[in-house]
Amino acid sequence: MLKKLFLSLMLSLTLTSVCADEGMWLPSLIGSRIKDMRKKGFRLSAEDIYSINKASLKDAVVLFGGGCTGEYVSEQGLLLTNHHCGYGSIQQLSSVEHDYLTNGFWAKSQAEELPVPGLTVRRLVRMEDVTGRIAAGEKAQDIVAEARKEGYAADVQQMYYGNQQFLFVYEIFRDVRLVGAPPSSIGKFGGDTDNWIWPRHTGDFSIFRVYADENNRPAEYSKNNKPYRPARHFEISTKGVDEGDFTMIYGFPGNTQEYVISDAVEYVAEVSDPMKIALRTKRLDIISAEQAKSAEVRIAYAAVHASIANAWKKWQGEVMGLRRLGTVAKKQAYEREFAAWAKSKPEYASLLDSMHTAYKQVETEYYIRELYNESVATVDVFNFARTIGRVAESGDEAKLATQIASFNKGYNRTIDEQIAAEMLGEFLQRMPSERLPEGLKAAVEAKGGAKKYVEWLFAQTSLLGDVAPTAEQVKADVMVTFAKQFEPIIENNRKYAYRNLSNVPEVERWYRPYMQALREWDKKRAFYPDANLTLRVAYGKVAGYEYADAEYHHPVSTIDGIIAKDDPNIYDYNIPQQLRDIYAAKDYGRWGEQVYGRYSVPVCFLATNHTSGGNSGSPIINGRGELVGINFDRTWRSTMSDIEFDPSICRNISVDIRYVLFVIDRIGGAGYLIEEMSLK
Numbered sequence: 001m002l003k004k005l006f007l008s009l010m011l012s013l014t015l016t017s018v019c020a021d022e023g024m025w026l027p028s029l030i031g032s033r034i035k036d037m038r039k040k041g042f043r044l045s046a047e048d049i050y051s052i053n054k055a056s057l058k059d060a061v062v063l064f065g066g067g068c069t070g071e072y073v074s075e076q077g078l079l080l081t082n083h084h085c086g087y088g089s090i091q092q093l094s095s096v097e098h099d100y101l102t103n104g105f106w107a108k109s110q111a112e113e114l115p116v117p118g119l120t121v122r123r124l125v126r127m128e129d130v131t132g133r134i135a136a137g138e139k140a141q142d143i144v145a146e147a148r149k150e151g152y153a154a155d156v157q158q159m160y161y162g163n164q165q166f167l168f169v170y171e172i173f174r175d176v177r178l179v180g181a182p183p184s185s186i187g188k189f190g191g192d193t194d195n196w197i198w199p200r201h202t203g204d205f206s207i208f209r210v211y212a213d214e215n216n217r218p219a220e221y222s223k224n225n226k227p228y229r230p231a232r233h234f235e236i237s238t239k240g241v242d243e244g245d246f247t248m249i250y251g252f253p254g255n256t257q258e259y260v261i262s263d264a265v266e267y268v269a270e271v272s273d274p275m276k277i278a279l280r281t282k283r284l285d286i287i288s289a290e291q292a293k294s295a296e297v298r299i300a301y302a303a304v305h306a307s308i309a310n311a312w313k314k315w316q317g318e319v320m321g322l323r324r325l326g327t328v329a330k331k332q333a334y335e336r337e338f339a340a341w342a343k344s345k346p347e348y349a350s351l352l353d354s355m356h357t358a359y360k361q362v363e364t365e366y367y368i369r370e371l372y373n374e375s376v377a378t379v380d381v382f383n384f385a386r387t388i389g390r391v392a393e394s395g396d397e398a399k400l401a402t403q404i405a406s407f408n409k410g411y412n413r414t415i416d417e418q419i420a421a422e423m424l425g426e427f428l429q430r431m432p433s434e435r436l437p438e439g440l441k442a443a444v445e446a447k448g449g450a451k452k453y454v455e456w457l458f459a460q461t462s463l464l465g466d467v468a469p470t471a472e473q474v475k476a477d478v479m480v481t482f483a484k485q486f487e488p489i490i491e492n493n494r495k496y497a498y499r500n501l502s503n504v505p506e507v508e509r510w511y512r513p514y515m516q517a518l519r520e521w522d523k524k525r526a527f528y529p530d531a532n533l534t535l536r537v538a539y540g541k542v543a544g545y546e547y548a549d550a551e552y553h554h555p556v557s558t559i560d561g562i563i564a565k566d567d568p569n570i571y572d573y574n575i576p577q578q579l580r581d582i583y584a585a586k587d588y589g590r591w592g593e594q595v596y597g598r599y600s601v602p603v604c605f606l607a608t609n610h611t612s613g614g615n616s617g618s619p620i621i622n623g624r625g626e627l628v629g630i631n632f633d634r635t636w637r638s639t640m641s642d643i644e645f646d647p648s649i650c651r652n653i654s655v656d657i658r659y660v661l662f663v664i665d666r667i668g669g670a671g672y673l674i675e676e677m678s679l680k
């Protein structure tokens with residue numbers, strides 16, 4: 001018995017060290033990981049990943065728009081990303097006659113590609129540790145200004161809460177054109193229901209092309225621009241992946257907080273997330289009920305619903321995951337050990353106490369900001385009342401009339417009024433009462449509660465009527481006066497507008513010495529800086545997972561699963577007839593293969609790569625550096641990896657590159673695009 005226990009203990013120890021795939025590594029420092037990567041199946045060198053002397057894979061990866069990743073797959077600037085990353089662009093180019101979101105879009109030639117005004121992609125030219133230069137007295141803005149002289153964009157980013165500074169130099173391309181997108185019934189298959197869920201069957205990709213001037217340099221849109229020739233593009237593997245295969249992801253994860261102390265985890269798991277989830281549940285219930293009544297409302301609110309639901313579901317997984325792992329208790333134990341070590345070190349001995357105090361100081365303020373943003377600030381007419389109040393002050397009657405007319409044109413009063421009632425009620429209940437605007441609570445109670453009060457506001461306001469009010473009327477309007485009461489709160493909230501509670505300066509300053517101390521003390525830990533939308537490498541392998549007893553999830557999904565979910569009566573599961581026909585005839589051509597003993601087409605797969613929001617659209621490559629998939633999601637049960645990564649269940653979800661090619665070829669009829677890619 002004992003021996004058995006010992007054996008299984010040994011086994012679990014080796015298992016965790018073998019599949020410990022935590023980490024988002026800086027590409028310029030990847031040399032420190034390359035031995036481990038090669039042991040796990042990577043065949044390339046650190047120089048292949050990142051080099052400033054020759055073309056490397058980093059030249060094939062871009063920051064797409066403001067918060068996604070994309071990758072070059074041809075010598076002519078052809079770029080892949082997710083459908084949900086291209087969504088805004090596709091929507092912007094769509095009209096009633098050309099509904100590319102619904103029907104998809106395939107340019108038949110370069111002449112048919114559609115410029116997307118405002119869309120940019122950024123290539124990392126180089127990154128440089130400038131900690132020493134800054135310590136020696138150079139100013140960050142001078143370092144940035146110097147880099148800009150080379151004609152690039154640049155910024156200095158903090159790593160480890162400011163213990164290290166890196167200069168990032170970017171080339172920004174502004175002529176980016178839409179080349180192809182599947183219909184939403186493929187690109188958004190499963191909608192918000194399947195979002196963050198495994199098994200998954202979403203063809204979440206879209207295709208763009210970057211254009212440059214005759215010198216291959218970034219330029220504003222011009223029809224004389226030429227397809228950009230990237231220094232490097234990804235070759236594509238058509239061989240697919242098997243369970244256990246090495247995978248690497250290269251992209252721009254946005255935000256993690258792996259080193260925060262228990263106070264911060266407790267805030268996320270017990271205060272912030274639960275509040276945000278509860279408030280979003282109310283908004284989603286209201287919106288969904290109205291969407292179910294009308295197709296027009298469903299379409300008008302599709303993007304709003306998707307964006308509210310996305311974080312809502314992620315946070316639920318995060319809370320579950322943190323509780324399941326007991327992260328708060330684990331961190332407390334870690335902190336006790338740390339404190340015992342730090343006791344004899346004067347520079348660190350009182351550190352944790354200072355941190356606890358700092359959290360106590362700012363937590364309520366940070367919470368008020370989050371609460372306000374998730375409640376009162378989500379009501380369209382309240383926000384409008386703020387802006388229009390200012391226009392009225394300026395006395396510009398013409399501007400006033402146009403803005404009021406344009407607000408009313410797209411306005412859904414039924415939804416907004418219900419949300420206003422719920423959100424005001426929640427705000428009053430959850431705010432520390434001494435911080436509420438003076439007299440607000442009494443005024444609401446006098447009318448019989450939030451719902452009655454909001455009814456009264458909506459009935460009295462002149463902003464929503466048929467007759468446009470004058471500037472004088474707007475200044476005295478009930479909605480405008482109501483909105484004005486929140487100005488002091490908004491003003492104060494600006495001071496706490498940081499990524500996370502732990503990034504509020506009063507707290508963050510203690511993390512600098514704390515991180516130094518951790519690195520001195522916790523010698524076994526492999527440190528990597530938290531994600532901050534700078535380029536990172538993570539690696540792992542294709543793997544399923546067992547979440548609960550006997551609940552094993554296989555790592556590859558197939559077209560059979562799409563057909564099983566297909567239902568013409570459910571909007572999110574109503575696939576194109578073409579796909580049904582191809583399936584019925586098993587006419588998969590070169591894309592068909594045996595999966596789990598069936599002839600099918602692989603669609604999505606799971607891997608153990610440590611990812612976060614921003615990694616959407618990132619290339620997933622095999623050990624030879626060939627593209628095997630495009631990352632687009634995580635399982636919601638593993639989203640606590642932003643705070644604690646658990647190698648046994650944390651999985652990222654990618655669309656298999658062969659499904660992407662299958663859709664381009666067989667659904668889009670755009671096989672000519674595949675010709676310019678390098679298939680292996």
Ligand code: ARG
Nearest residue numbers: 084191192195196306310633
């Ligand atoms: N969960 C993915 C991400 O965080 C995909 C979101 C878009 N898809 C959706 N159905 N809302 O961005």
Ligand code: GLU
Nearest residue numbers: 612613614615616633634
């Ligand atoms: N879909 C996410 C994104 O937009 C990636 C999912 C995640 O958070 O891992 O970046």
